[in-house]
Amino acid sequence: MQAKSPEESKTILTDMVLPGETNPLNNLFGGELLARMDRAASISARRHSRRIVVTASVNHVAFNRAVPSGSVVTVEAKVSRAFKTSMEVFIDVWIEDRESGKKTKANEGIYTFVAVDATGNPIAVPELIPVSQLEKERFDAALRRKQLSLLLSGKIKPSEATALKALFE
Numbered sequence: 001m002q003a004k005s006p007e008e009s010k011t012i013l014t015d016m017v018l019p020g021e022t023n024p025l026n027n028l029f030g031g032e033l034l035a036r037m038d039r040a041a042s043i044s045a046r047r048h049s050r051r052i053v054v055t056a057s058v059n060h061v062a063f064n065r066a067v068p069s070g071s072v073v074t075v076e077a078k079v080s081r082a083f084k085t086s087m088e089v090f091i092d093v094w095i096e097d098r099e100s101g102k103k104t105k106a107n108e109g110i111y112t113f114v115a116v117d118a119t120g121n122p123i124a125v126p127e128l129i130p131v132s133q134l135e136k137e138r139f140d141a142a143l144r145r146k147q148l149s150l151l152l153s154g155k156i157k158p159s160e161a162t163a164l165k166a167l168f169e
């Protein structure tokens with residue numbers, strides 16, 4: 001399988017926030033934003049693997065800024081690292097100023113997807129080679145995040161989390 005760059009999986013979803021998607025403060029409801037992030041990230045993982053993909057875990061989401069009703073929201077997803085059958089996807093969320101068009105970062109998230117065959121069994125994905133400085137930083141830290149997620153979900157023992165142990169040595 002030929003290695004791919006993060007750019008090849010780049011996925012951008014731009015949409016408005018409508019009144020039915022808000023909380024009582026008229027800001028975008030968190031679950032609605034998570035769904036938009038999941039959709040963009042899923043397409044990104046599919047573009048990288050060209051397989052059926054399923055969300056394995058949501059490793060991190062930061063709701064740093066509220067997104068008011070009527071905002072134009074852009075969700076940008078790119079695969080940050082591919083392992084054997086799983087892919088980490090970084091999602092950046094931007095809000096666009098109506099008058100200037102300037103985009104401000106509002107939120108971000110990190111999801112993990114697994115490529116599966118038609119019966120739902122995990123299947124190998126192409127390697128990812130990061131290009132930009134940011135892509136390299138995200139790639140380098142992805143193994144720690146994978147091990148932390150596996151540790152928290154009880155799928156590995158602390159002694160197997162080698163990349164995490166290295167942080168404290």
Ligand SMILES: CC(C)(COP(=O)(O)OP(=O)(O)OC[C@H]1O[C@@H](n2cnc3c(N)ncnc32)[C@H](O)[C@@H]1OP(=O)(O)O)[C@@H](O)C(=O)NCCC(=O)NCCS
Pocket residue numbers: 054055056057082083084085086087112114116120122146149150153155
């Ligand atoms: C995701 C799923 C395919 C993993 O199956 P599994 O039996 O745990 O398979 P494996 O143990 O072989 O793990 C497959 C890969 O997922 C990774 N993985 C599994 N759970 C993970 C987690 N919580 N965090 C990060 N990675 C995880 C494994 O490390 C492995 O990665 P690698 O092959 O790249 O090294 C399976 O749990 C599943 O189908 N879950 C339901 C998915 C779904 O329906 N999502 C939508 C939400 S409703």
